[in-house]
Amino acid sequence: MKDPVDVLIIGAGASGAAIAWSLAETKMHILCLEQGGWMNPAEYPSTGRDWEAKFYGEWSSSPNVRGRPEDYPINDDNSPIKVVNYNAVGGSTVMYTAHWPRLHPSDFKVKTLDGVADDWPIDYDALTPFFEENDRIMGTSGLSGDPLSPLTHPPMPQQPLGLSGAIIGKAMNELGWHWWPSDTTVATMDYEGRARCINLGHCTPACAQGAKSSTDITYWPHAIRAGVELRTHCRVREITTDESGMASGVVYYDKDGVEQFQPAHVVIIACNGVGTPRLLLNSASNRFPHGLANSSGLVGKNLMFHPYAQIYGYVKEPTDSNRAPPTCLWSKEWYDTDLSRGFVRGYGVQFVRGAGPVFEAVVSEQKGILPWGEDHHRVFRKLNGHRLGFSAICEDLPEEHNQVTLDPVMKDSHGIPAPKIDYTISENSRKMMEHALARGREILETAGATDICVNSPIPWGGWHLLGTARMGTDPERSVVNEWGRTHDVKNLFIVDGSIFVTSGGVNPTSTIQALALYIADQMKQRLANLFD
Amino acid sequence: MSADNQLTRVQRDDLRTIAGMIVPASDEYKVPGADDPAIQADMLATLGRDTKLVAAALDHLARLAGQPLAELDAARRDAVAQEFRSSGGAAAATLVRIVLQCYYRDDRVLRSLGLELRAPFPKGYVLPDGDWSLLDPVKERAGTLRRAT
Numbered sequence: 001m002k003d004p005v006d007v008l009i010i011g012a013g014a015s016g017a018a019i020a021w022s023l024a025e026t027k028m029h030i031l032c033l034e035q036g037g038w039m040n041p042a043e044y045p046s047t048g049r050d051w052e053a054k055f056y057g058e059w060s061s062s063p064n065v066r067g068r069p070e071d072y073p074i075n076d077d078n079s080p081i082k083v084v085n086y087n088a089v090g091g092s093t094v095m096y097t098a099h100w101p102r103l104h105p106s107d108f109k110v111k112t113l114d115g116v117a118d119d120w121p122i123d124y125d126a127l128t129p130f131f132e133e134n135d136r137i138m139g140t141s142g143l144s145g146d147p148l149s150p151l152t153h154p155p156m157p158q159q160p161l162g163l164s165g166a167i168i169g170k171a172m173n174e175l176g177w178h179w180w181p182s183d184t185t186v187a188t189m190d191y192e193g194r195a196r197c198i199n200l201g202h203c204t205p206a207c208a209q210g211a212k213s214s215t216d217i218t219y220w221p222h223a224i225r226a227g228v229e230l231r232t233h234c235r236v237r238e239i240t241t242d243e244s245g246m247a248s249g250v251v252y253y254d255k256d257g258v259e260q261f262q263p264a265h266v267v268i269i270a271c272n273g274v275g276t277p278r279l280l281l282n283s284a285s286n287r288f289p290h291g292l293a294n295s296s297g298l299v300g301k302n303l304m305f306h307p308y309a310q311i312y313g314y315v316k317e318p319t320d321s322n323r324a325p326p327t328c329l330w331s332k333e334w335y336d337t338d339l340s341r342g343f344v345r346g347y348g349v350q351f352v353r354g355a356g357p358v359f360e361a362v363v364s365e366q367k368g369i370l371p372w373g374e375d376h377h378r379v380f381r382k383l384n385g386h387r388l389g390f391s392a393i394c395e396d397l398p399e400e401h402n403q404v405t406l407d408p409v410m411k412d413s414h415g416i417p418a419p420k421i422d423y424t425i426s427e428n429s430r431k432m433m434e435h436a437l438a439r440g441r442e443i444l445e446t447a448g449a450t451d452i453c454v455n456s457p458i459p460w461g462g463w464h465l466l467g468t469a470r471m472g473t474d475p476e477r478s479v480v481n482e483w484g485r486t487h488d489v490k491n492l493f494i495v496d497g498s499i500f501v502t503s504g505g506v507n508p509t510s511t512i513q514a515l516a517l518y519i520a521d522q523m524k525q526r527l528a529n530l531f532d
Numbered sequence: 533m534s535a536d537n538q539l540t541r542v543q544r545d546d547l548r549t550i551a552g553m554i555v556p557a558s559d560e561y562k563v564p565g566a567d568d569p570a571i572q573a574d575m576l577a578t579l580g581r582d583t584k585l586v587a588a589a590l591d592h593l594a595r596l597a598g599q600p601l602a603e604l605d606a607a608r609r610d611a612v613a614q615e616f617r618s619s620g621g622a623a624a625a626t627l628v629r630i631v632l633q634c635y636y637r638d639d640r641v642l643r644s645l646g647l648e649l650r651a652p653f654p655k656g657y658v659l660p661d662g663d664w665s666l667l668d669p670v671k672e673r674a675g676t677l678r679r680a681t
Contacts, residue, residue, distance in 0.1 A: 044653070046651060046652040046653045047651055047653045047654075048651050049637060049649075049650070049651050050578070050637060051651060051652060052633065052636075052637075053578070053633045053634075053637070056582075056629065056633070057580065057581055057582075104677065104678065105677070105678075105679070105680035106677075106678040106679065106680050108680060109680045109681065112681070113678075113680070123680060124680060143667075145671070147670075147671075147673075147674045147675040147676070147677070148675045148676075148677060149677070150677065159659075160659040160660060160661040160662055161660070161661060161662025161663070161664060161666070162659045162660060162662055163660065163662075165662055166662045166663060166666060169666040169667065170666060172670075173666065173669050173670075176669075176673070178670060178673075178675060179667075179670060180667070180670065181667075197656075198654075198655070198656025198657070199656045199657040199658065199659045200652040200653050200656050200657075201652055201657065202652060208652075208653040208654075209653065209654075209656070320659060322652070323657035323659065324657065324659045335678075336678045357636045357642070357645065357647065358632060358633045358636045358637065361632040361633075361635070361636050362628075362629045362632050362633065365554075365628055365632060366625060366628075372553055372554045372555075372613065372617075373553065373554075373556060374556060374558075376554070376555050376556070377555075377558045377560070377561045377563065381561075381645070384645065
């Protein structure tokens with residue numbers, strides 16, 4: 001049998017990397033098991049002429065389309081929003097837009113302020129130092145001083161406004177609406193061994209330049225130098241427990257597919273809002289018949305995605321197309337509750353600079369605005385390089401019927417039951433999306449855009465996987481306590497997006513990582529009585 | 533489909549015909565059609581994981597046409613193409629996507645669009661910094677972050 005480790009982390013993505021790095025200073029024996037491997041930037045799409053085509057195959061954001069050995073299938077047939085993720089060292093930070101807003105202070109008090117959902121058991125202030133620390137390590141760029149966003153101190157200046165940003169800014173000024181350069185994790189200058197952005201454009205499916213921050217090139221090199229062991233191509237099947245109900249280790253399949261048992265004194269799950277409930281439910285035992293840490297019955301429940309309402313159009317002037325990071329500006333004009341709009345809570349907006357020629361042709365043909373035949377060339381030249389987009393990230397409120405369970409049939413390549421998603425978009429979210437589309441249309445028309453098209457929701461827009469092992473002080477209404485420890489198993493922690501109580505209306509990765517650092521800090525402060 | 537998971541000759545012929553209908557050659561823009569031999573060769577060489585769906589799309593097309601597409605008169609061919617696109621589902625969408633993704637990476641086509649014939653990395657692109665005074669009205673208007681209590 002293998003020697004026990006002090007801390008075993010499952011998952012080397014956004015949160016797993018952050019907590020591994022933070023705990024490394026304790027000099028405990030820390031092991032991380034990751035089902036994927038190390039990425040090779042030389043193989044990233046933007047290094048080849050067929051960079052756009054790859055997004056439809058091996059570099060698809062959908063694990064079901066991609067189907068790499070490192071991926072597990074997800075049955076999301078019963079959901080209008082499909083799960084997207086990435087499985088590797090770095091996790092989904094390898095494949096994300098690097099848009100970097102934080103939850104707002106008001107997002108932690110949703111029940112108090114708006115009478116819906118629940119308040120978090122912690123507040124924004126508890127996370128502030130960890131947001132700052134995380135921004136420094138991930139390396140953020142932006143412009144401090146946004147009047148409608150929490151104060152940030154990005155170590156690098158904001159991205160250029162570019163052609164698209166200027167058009168959007170003028171339209172927003174004409175309408176009198178808020179906009180601001182986004183905080184991003186795109187390096188705008190050389191930073192901590194990362195080269196500055198050179199506008200490869202195809203940022204989302206990994207950055208060959210290394211300008212986009214992902215934890216394989218930020219946290220992990222530091223954590224490994226500090227002594228953390230990272231074992232790749234190791235897929236955890238279940239967490240085991242001993243006779244006293246404590247986690248005793250994990251059963252996993254190694255890179256050769258051989259079943260292994262790794263004992264551990266502390267287990268930390270960092271597998272995202274789908275992978276984490278899947279693992280807990282797959283860890284059912286006689287003592288925990290409904291899944292591990294599931295006495296509340298809430299493991300897998302309250303899945304929140306952020307339905308995206310996207311609208312885009314075409315202006316006469318050239319836009320940045322694929323020659324820049326895809327997102328550059330945000331707006332918080334409609335972030336906070338205004339009941340006169342017909343819904344509670346709100347949405348953040350991210351503006352999109354444009355698209356490359358293949359994507360433009362494929363999507364425009366599907367939308368029916370790019371014809372077949374003789375007129376194809378004229379219309380394509382009108383569209384290509386002229387696109388502007390608006391995407392609203394709508395706050396999804398927790399609803400128990402939106403859930404992750406185990407699929408009774410589908411299994412991954414190791415025979416482990418796959419997750420099944422049941423999800424519907426709420427009436428409140430639908431109203432929010434309609435509102436956002438109307439505002440987006442106003443903006444685009446003010447900018448002079450025509451041929452306006454809508455994707456609502458973005459079908460393959462399930463980037464944000466939240467809420468399925470929620471945080472709270474009441475063991476009957478939550479899965480983990482206010483510092484990430486499961487109520488039921490006192491040496492089992494969860495640090496990923498599944499512990500979100502509410503989703504806010506912004507991309508969550510910054511907050512996920514701040515939470516992971518906060519939980520690490522709480523653990524370090526309690527090392528002497530961690531299991532009390 | 534033949535046993536080696538490649539398209540049959542009949543399917544290849546129909547693919548060439550439908551591709552030429554989607555994107556015909558243009559003297560005005562000095563570009564080939566998507567039925568150009570080099571672009572067709574690119575499609576066939578890179579079908580990969582999409583082969584099955586494209587073959588299914590071509591089978592659907594063959595059922596609608598009842599004979600090789602190229603042998604239909606122009607009006608009938610257009611009617612079949614329209615029916616194919618509206619009833620072909622994911623398979624037809626995949627075929628069209630393959631046609632377009634191969635067409636819009638052809639050197640002659642990219643040149644006509646004024647695009648450089650290269651991968652984005654390592655040269656990248658230059659992005660104008662822009663006029664940040666545009667942000668002044670937002671700064672002047674300010675606003676208040678909603679308090680948590």
